[in-house]
Amino acid sequence: MPDEIGIIESIVSLAGKVPRGYAKIGDDVAVVRPRKGKLVVKVDMLVEHTDVPIGMTYRQAARKSVAMCVSDFAAKGVKPDSFMVSLGLRKGVTQEQVEQLGLGFHDAEREWGVSLVGGDTNEAQELVIDCAMVGFGERMVSRAGASAGDALVVTGPFGYPPSGLKILTGGAVSQAKFASAAKDSVLKPTPSLGVGLALAPFLTASMDSSDGLARSIHTLARESDVGFELSSLPRAEGVEEFAQMNGLDPQSLVLDGGEEYIVVGTVRQSKMRQAREAARKAGGELIEIGRATSKKGEVLLRSGGKPVRIRDAGWTHLSSG
Amino acid sequence: MPDEIGIIESIVSLAGKVPRGYAKIGDDVAVVRPRKGKLVVKVDMLVEHTDVPIGMTYRQAARKSVAMCVSDFAAKGVKPDSFMVSLGLRKGVTQEQVEQLGLGFHDAEREWGVSLVGGDTNEAQELVIDCAMVGFGERMVSRAGASAGDALVVTGPFGYPPSGLKILTGGAVSQAKFASAAKDSVLKPTPSLGVGLALAPFLTASMDSSDGLARSIHTLARESDVGFELSSLPRAEGVEEFAQMNGLDPQSLVLDGGEEYIVVGTVRQSKMRQAREAARKAGGELIEIGRATSKKGEVLLRSGGKPVRIRDAGWTHLSSG
Numbered sequence: 343m344p345d346e347i348g349i350i351e352s353i354v355s356l357a358g359k360v361p362r363g364y365a366k367i368g369d370d371v372a373v374v375r376p377r378k379g380k381l382v383v384k385v386d387m388l389v390e391h392t393d394v395p396i397g398m399t400y401r402q403a404a405r406k407s408v409a410m411c412v413s414d415f416a417a418k419g420v421k422p423d424s425f426m427v428s429l430g431l432r433k434g435v436t437q438e439q440v441e442q443l444g445l446g447f448h449d450a451e452r453e454w455g456v457s458l459v460g461g462d463t464n465e466a467q468e469l470v471i472d473c474a475m476v477g478f479g480e481r482m483v484s485r486a487g488a489s490a491g492d493a494l495v496v497t498g499p500f501g502y503p504p505s506g507l508k509i510l511t512g513g514a515v516s517q518a519k520f521a522s523a524a525k526d527s528v529l530k531p532t533p534s535l536g537v538g539l540a541l542a543p544f545l546t547a548s549m550d551s552s553d554g555l556a557r558s559i560h561t562l563a564r565e566s567d568v569g570f571e572l573s574s575l576p577r578a579e580g581v582e583e584f585a586q587m588n589g590l591d592p593q594s595l596v597l598d599g600g601e602e603y604i605v606v607g608t609v610r611q612s613k614m615r616q617a618r619e620a621a622r623k624a625g626g627e628l629i630e631i632g633r634a635t636s637k638k639g640e641v642l643l644r645s646g647g648k649p650v651r652i653r654d655a656g657w658t659h660l661s662s663g
Numbered sequence: 664m665p666d667e668i669g670i671i672e673s674i675v676s677l678a679g680k681v682p683r684g685y686a687k688i689g690d691d692v693a694v695v696r697p698r699k700g701k702l703v704v705k706v707d708m709l710v711e712h713t714d715v716p717i718g719m720t721y722r723q724a725a726r727k728s729v730a731m732c733v734s735d736f737a738a739k740g741v742k743p744d745s746f747m748v749s750l751g752l753r754k755g756v757t758q759e760q761v762e763q764l765g766l767g768f769h770d771a772e773r774e775w776g777v778s779l780v781g782g783d784t785n786e787a788q789e790l791v792i793d794c795a796m797v798g799f800g801e802r803m804v805s806r807a808g809a810s811a812g813d814a815l816v817v818t819g820p821f822g823y824p825p826s827g828l829k830i831l832t833g834g835a836v837s838q839a840k841f842a843s844a845a846k847d848s849v850l851k852p853t854p855s856l857g858v859g860l861a862l863a864p865f866l867t868a869s870m871d872s873s874d875g876l877a878r879s880i881h882t883l884a885r886e887s888d889v890g891f892e893l894s895s896l897p898r899a900e901g902v903e904e905f906a907q908m909n910g911l912d913p914q915s916l917v918l919d920g921g922e923e924y925i926v927v928g929t930v931r932q933s934k935m936r937q938a939r940e941a942a943r944k945a946g947g948e949l950i951e952i953g954r955a956t957s958k959k960g961e962v963l964l965r966s967g968g969k970p971v972r973i974r975d976a977g978w979t980h981l982s983s984g
Contacts, residue, residue, distance in 0.1 A: 369739075371735050371736065372703070375702075376702045382693070382695075383781065383795070384691070384692040384781070385781065385782060386783050389785045426706040428707065428793045430710055460706065464710045465712075466712075466789070467712065468788050470751060472708060472791075472793035474704070474795035478697075482694060
């Protein structure tokens with residue numbers, strides 16, 4: 343069983359080759375070469391029993407812990423530069439598991455162009471990975487800038503992660519193609535950093551959707567002092583059929599799931615054509631699902647008949663509900 | 664029982680009043696006003712079953728989690744600016760415990776002039792607090808700059824924390840005055856940030872001593888390619904008597920304990936007078952305990968008779984030894 347020192351060596355041999363201008367990993371602190379703009383920082387903790395479902399490897403967990411931070415940088419339009427990881431590892435952790443963690447951090451480094459610059463290793467009763475990420479940006483898209491009339495947009499479809507979770511834990515049946523996309527969304531969440539950065543100049547407000555689409559829309563409404571009227575829901579392909587096969591509510595899978603790591607934001611109507619083009623050029627898509635209204639805090643879905651109120655559901659840690 | 668949202672509100676009401684130029688706590692990321700110099704970052708994770716002994720309150724644990732980071736900044740001579748905390752909380756966490764955490768973070772803000780600027784809240788099987796700290800500095804004292812002949816110095820006495828731990832867990836008897844100092848060192852660890860910053864211009868190498876004095880000296884030896892000859896040990900007052908009363912090895916209490924949060928460093932002989940004066944002005948002390956030699960990696964204690972080799976003992980997480 344590797345100890346703290348062996349663990350650090352293993353991980354640094356796989357990830358953490360810091361660029362020039364940064365301190366060697368292993369000193370008491372890490373040094374990052376400053377760039378122009380404000381310093382933007384973020385911490386996000388992955389905890390095994392809530393964030394690591396059955397079927398997820400240590401490599402995937404390590405990558406996910408970084409993805410959780412990247413997603414927020416994407417939604418704020420800020421390029422991340424580097425990250426640190428605090429590890430809480432079980433007493434019996436194996437050399438192979440440690441190497442899996444190193445590989446997962448390296449996956450993240452390559453996918454999002456970030457550098458592992460430091461960390462901390464501890465013993466814990468379950469796997470805990472806390473990722474602290476830093477970046478620099480001249481401007482950060484806030485949650486508070488939406489105005490009545492702005493288009494409500496998302497950068498991808500919703501519903502895969504909650505479905506994938508049910509499939510992974512053996513609680514649901516599904517068609518093969520849907521199952522594959524749904525499971526991938528859980529095991530290999532992929533925030534679209536490039537799309538977020540490309541969209542930033544056009545976003546009046548935005549946030550990521552890691553606590554669910556409904557929660558994100560309600561938060562934007564509250565922080566921007568507006569309401570929203572949705573004309574459609576960004577349903578993932580096959581989610582209706584999956585819901586039907588398993589006696590689930592498709593609307594809830596789309597609205598209340600969480601862990602989507604998709605940008606939810608608002609764009610002035612006059613900028614929509616440019617924004618759509620920017621997203622497309624960055625390899626993504628921009629889906630318009632409604633518009634901001636002046637009815638503060640009211641979130642309605644109006645597709646066909648009577649408008650339906652969308653409740654502020656979603657993932658709340660430590661909630662007894 | 665408070666949920667994630669209530670927890671964030673409680674903590675922000677007690678700590679986390681961010682200064683101008685910083686983002687409001689609660690957005691997806693935190694924004695820090697950049698200052699001159701390189702960006703220095705650090706993460707340190709506090710885990711209940713290894714870092715929170717019997718008798719330590721949630722308030723003390725929160726303060727300690729920040730102290731762990733401050734200690735490294737002190738040893739590197741870099742002023743910390745702000746910190747974030749990722750919390751892993753037990754399912755049954757009470758409102759009072761949450762408020763204790765807020766008070767503890769506020770204690771840290773006041774003591775070390777740092778600002779809580781963001782965080783993350785999660786459910787975990789034991790209390791986990793990961794502190795991520797950022798600061799700015801033109802120069803960072805490394806571990807690698809000691810030369811043969813430099814004085815080996817520490818900024819305080821050693822032996823209180825391992826003794827305090829034994830007293831707190833009921834495994835040792837002690838005199839009242841010693842017990843009080845020893846327990847305080849565990850429950851309220853106080854890195855001397857002011858002394859570290861004042862000393863930095865005179866230090867050729869340094870690190871903190873959170874894994875024990877012997878470990879720190881061996882690490883400085885390895886990284887600086889020197890050896891060390893100690894002429895005395897910086898024994899805490901009363902540690903010999905405590906060791907005798909409990910059948911313990913006083914030298915091991917001083918050398919192998921850990922969690923001291925004291926600066927261990929080297930100073931050119933020609934700068935010792937100035938360094939001593941700088942430490943005194945900052946309200947601290949500088950204790951010379953030996954000197955660097957050219958015998959790479961060799962750490963000896965020569966006090967009186969035959970020199971004794973000091974082994975590289977200390978705290979290693981996940982070590983089976």
